[in-house]
Amino acid sequence: MEILNLGGSLVPVFTLMYIFVYLLGYFIFFKNWDAKKKPDASSCLISIAHGTPAVILSIYANFLHTQSPKHHFAAQNTPFQTLVFDFSIAYFIIDTSHYLIFTPHDYLFIAHHMAVLYVFITCRYVVGYGGFAILLLLVLAEVTSPLQNTWSLARYRKDEVAVAARLYRGLSPYFYGFYTLVRGVLGPLLVYKMVVFYMSGGGDGVIPFWAWAFWMVVIVSAILVSMLWVFCLWLSYFKERTKIRKLS
Template sequence: METLLNFTPAFPTFFLMFLLAYLFAFFVVFRNWSPKQKPEASSCLMSLTHGTPAVIMSTRALMNSPTPLSFASPNASFQNFVLEFSIAYFLMDLLHYMVFVPNDLLFIGHHLATLYVFVTCRYVVHHGAVAILVLLFLAEVTSACQNVRSIANLRRADVPLAAKVGGANNLIPRWAWISWMVVIVVAVMISILWVSNLWIFWFRQRSHRAQKKVK
């Protein structure tokens, strides 16, 4: 029987890496911060270890694709490697939200939707990584600035420099934040729709092969 979920050694290695990054931030970097601030700051620091590397690896995976780039092309090995890197991060960050911020249904829903897209693309459909990595690049290209701003915002009342960095909140109008969120949500929904179509195509192929065997 064909194995659908075949986790490679890269996935547990990446998950352990993000877990250690989170714990290091929680117990070392932010050990003197308040109990309310430590989890969020640790999540942001962990996100820093994912965002920029994900952008670099996505770019490399797309530029060095062994096959012509197509939204329906089979996943290359390095593309799968990048997907596993991000799956490990989103799973770890999802655990953070479920433990410390269980009422933040927006982010939990976002992470669940993202994991659905990434996991099915990597382990079930085995196609569509090009589209997913393009979205990953767009989503993470500004993550470093966002996470630095978020960490600074947590300390703006205590550290003057952090107040200057966190003060960017007042410089970005509400319509911009709302429009950005809409774009991100739409991008995730498009990803889900795209992978769902690949699922349908995959099941049709299996059904067609099964009918041929019966004949």
């Protein structure tokens, strides 16, 4: 029996799950951390709970599930794809709430999360088609999650724990490089193929012009925000390296 024949949205269920994971991190796993760093560490924990599972679920939904569409950017969303959307929408709702409450000045991440939510919600609840392409983008977005969250947790503790400092320094160039490759090369390549597909009329009759046009604008904006973020990290990295060389 299909687990998705339950009907309705699973966003409330997944939202409660992410709230539980967040509170678990805040009050149990990171309870002895500095009060200013506990929220960010808890955000990393829900990112871990979402990232790799989202990659696996998206690949399964797109390529391995019995109802998976055959590599078609305008295919109707399958029940399993809607499950993946609900799983991810709930995550972005909770993580966006985290940023709005604890770091409302972090405009880049808030803008990125809001953009992703817009695409997911419209594809899942309004259009009902095109999930195949959007979930491919989700795979590219979340494949860096293990490295990013390990790097983030190490960064939060690098001034207090020597092992964390070494991990942060050693991991930084590899994380930045992998992130740049995925978000700066593979992501834009997929978006280009989507634009060509939709502009040639591939989605006509099922995906309205306003939908795919707005998706492309929002997705390109999200990629640019991601690249701006990693560009700032690269600048900081090379400045630190230059400073170390001058001191040595």
